[in-house]
Amino acid sequence: MIPAYTGAQIRRAERPLLEAGQGPALMQSAAHALANQAVLELRDLYGRVYGSHVLGLIGPGNNGGDTLYALAALAPRGVRISVVLTGSTAHPEALAAFVRAGGRTAEASELDDLLERVDLLLDGVLGLGATRPVQLPRIPSDLRVLACDLPSGIDADTGAALGAVPGAHATVTFGALKTGLVVGDGHLAAGRIRVADIGLGRHLPEPEAWVLEDHDVSKILHSSDPGWRAGSVHKYRRGVLGLIAGSEAYPGAALLSAGAAVAAGLGMLRTHVPPAIGAALLAAAPEAVPLSATELKQLGVRSRRNDKSTTGRIGAWALGPGLDATDGNGALAHALASELPAVIDAGALSAVTPGAGEARWILTPHAGELSALLARTGLHIGAAEIAADPLRWARWTAVSYDAVVLLKGPATVCAGPDGYTVVSRSGGAELATAGSGDVLTGLLGSLLAAAGPHPDARTLVRLAAAAAYIHGRAGVLAAAGGPFGAATLLQTLPVALRDLGV
Ligand SMILES: NC(=O)C1=CN([C@@H]2O[C@H](COP(=O)(O)OP(=O)(O)OC[C@H]3O[C@@H](n4cnc5c(N)ncnc54)[C@H](O)[C@@H]3O)[C@@H](O)[C@H]2O)[C@@H](O)CC1
Numbered sequence: 300m301i302p303a304y305t306g307a308q309i310r311r312a313e314r315p316l317l318e319a320g321q322g323p324a325l326m327q328s329a330a331h332a333l334a335n336q337a338v339l340e341l342r343d344l345y346g347r348v349y350g351s352h353v354l355g356l357i358g359p360g361n362n363g364g365d366t367l368y369a370l371a372a373l374a375p376r377g378v379r380i381s382v383v384l385t386g387s388t389a390h391p392e393a394l395a396a397f398v399r400a401g402g403r404t405a406e407a408s409e410l411d412d413l414l415e416r417v418d419l420l421l422d423g424v425l426g427l428g429a430t431r432p433v434q435l436p437r438i439p440s441d442l443r444v445l446a447c448d449l450p451s452g453i454d455a456d457t458g459a460a461l462g463a464v465p466g467a468h469a470t471v472t473f474g475a476l477k478t479g480l481v482v483g484d485g486h487l488a489a490g491r492i493r494v495a496d497i498g499l500g501r502h503l504p505e506p507e508a509w510v511l512e513d514h515d516v517s518k519i520l521h522s523s524d525p526g527w528r529a530g531s532v533h534k535y536r537r538g539v540l541g542l543i544a545g546s547e548a549y550p551g552a553a554l555l556s557a558g559a560a561v562a563a564g565l566g567m568l569r570t571h572v573p574p575a576i577g578a579a580l581l582a583a584a585p586e587a588v589p590l591s592a593t594e595l596k597q598l599g600v601r602s603r604r605n606d607k608s609t610t611g612r613i614g615a616w617a618l619g620p621g622l623d624a625t626d627g628n629g630a631l632a633h634a635l636a637s638e639l640p641a642v643i644d645a646g647a648l649s650a651v652t653p654g655a656g657e658a659r660w661i662l663t664p665h666a667g668e669l670s671a672l673l674a675r676t677g678l679h680i681g682a683a684e685i686a687a688d689p690l691r692w693a694r695w696t697a698v699s700y701d702a703v704v705l706l707k708g709p710a711t712v713c714a715g716p717d718g719y720t721v722v723s724r725s726g727g728a729e730l731a732t733a734g735s736g737d738v739l740t741g742l743l744g745s746l747l748a749a750a751g752p753h754p755d756a757r758t759l760v761r762l763a764a765a766a767a768y769i770h771g772r773a774g775v776l777a778a779a780g781g782p783f784g785a786a787t788l789l790q791t792l793p794v795a796l797r798d799l800g801v
């Protein structure tokens with residue numbers, strides 16, 4: 300997992316180096332990394348660097364300074380270099396170096412024309428210093444953009460866009476990954492992210508969040524499960540998931556969750572759905588073993604007596620997809636009383652009370668559902684506000700409910716009640732299709748059932764992020780075949796798991 304830090308953490312880590320007079324050296328390292336990436340972008344575009352024309356949009360601070368030095372470093376390679384200053388000033392030494400290297404400072408009135416003609420744009424308007432809405436020019440959609448440290452106008456901590464931020468194809472970020480690049484608008488605007496080491500290493504504190512990479516997924520699953528891949532495995536050891544889902548209004552949600560749980564490879568699936576959809580569920584997932592209302596009631600009663608030996612072999616719950624309050628809550632109450640780990644989604648989110656999670660629940664809201672969860676703690680925060688600072692509100696809710704929270708969105712934020720946070724960035728907007736969340740719930744339930752008894756909250760956070768990552772990968776695979784609906788994810792999930800080495 301890659302550590303990510305807030306802007307303030309990065310600034311604190313830089314302080315001792317700046318105090319030791321290393322500011323210019325830091326800037327040179329940053330500029331060098333940016334110039335190297337510009338070379339790679341030009342080679343990727345045209346197969347050559349010589350003879351190309353690179354434009355820098357330059358703001359008033361060090362971000363503009365980095366970019367000016369990077370442009371100066373490109374000139375000896377036969378690159379024509381131009382800049383437009385967005386304000387009345389620019390970093391003086393860097394501007395002088397740029398001019399010495401043969402660079403040209405164009406007037407603002409020339410900008411539109413230059414944007415049509417140049418081969419590459421370096422966005423050096425604002426980096427860590429972006430604090431208020433920024434006015435930036437409209438960038439032609441076919442112009443390749445390389446952002447210096449952060450796309451200008453992205454808040455380094457929250458990822459919120461301060462104004463209309465031009466998206467970058469790639470971002471070279473200095474010292475360490477910033478949280479604002481991996482969530483919210485920043486996640487969407489950053490493009491490919493390269494972290495350039497400028498020597499902050501030992502000065503960096505405990506990271507604010509961790510970001511999953513491909514190879515983390517199988518590590519997480521192998522370290523969290525008690526060995527179902529070992530020779531002695533049998534179906535109960537491999538994991539039994541209880542699924543309470545579906546209603547006459549939303550029958551498909553139960554089918555998608557059940558299908559995903561089976562596709563992810565669990566030992567046994569027990570399902571409790573309304574009678575009207577029982578036959579359809581068994582047709583979609585013949586592996587499912589129905590869980591009757593009587594059995595459910597017994598589970599609840601026994602666990603209240605603390606009789607842990609008789610939990611019907613169910614190791615975890617997936618609760619809520621397609622559930623409505625009328626037919627679900629009786630069954631839900633029994634499941635929630637059973638003291639087993641549970642994925643709690645959609646209709647079941649309205650059955651949880653603040654403080655009651657005992658760090659064994661994973662709540663899986665989107666921003667609208669998170670807003671409703673927060674409202675039950677007395678805080679009225681709208682979905683747009685949540686999307687503007689997803690790390691903060693996912694964590695807040697995790698603390699308030701004493702539960703792990705998986706906050707859905709373009710990037711998925713998984714936070715535990717102790718603040719431990721893991722972000723999954725796989726997949727894209729192709730997942731924004733009705734029912735894809737139901738697939739995620741079945742998949743995560745399946746991983747949770749395989750995780751063995753009493754996983755701790757940090758294990759739950761990692762499992763939740765791994766499920767989001769696999770889900771995203773399944774979306775990418777499904778999209779390769781053209782537009783798709785959520786049911787296609789049931790076919791691509793096993794392929795995603797295999798590709799990720801699970
Ligand atoms: N601090 C350091 O030692 C290092 C900084 N580096 C670079 O320096 C950047 C941070 O530099 P700065 O602190 O100078 O900040 P920026 O260059 O990001 O911003 C410059 C100034 O612009 C002003 N500003 C904020 N919002 C604005 C808006 N909407 N319109 C116009 N002006 C606005 C602010 O007052 C800010 O101080 C990093 O992102 C990175 O690129 C790197 O060179 C590595 C070392």
Ligand SMILES: Nc1ncnc2c1ncn2[C@@H]1O[C@H](COP(=O)(O)OP(=O)(O)O)[C@@H](O)[C@H]1O
Pocket residue numbers: 645665706707708709710711726727728729730731732733734735736737738739770
């Ligand atoms: N723009 C997006 N980019 C990437 N993933 C997205 C995007 N929009 C939604 N998703 C993902 O798609 C899923 C949608 O879940 P949800 O909102 O619960 O849908 P539903 O209730 O219809 O099943 C979540 O995993 C979410 O993270």
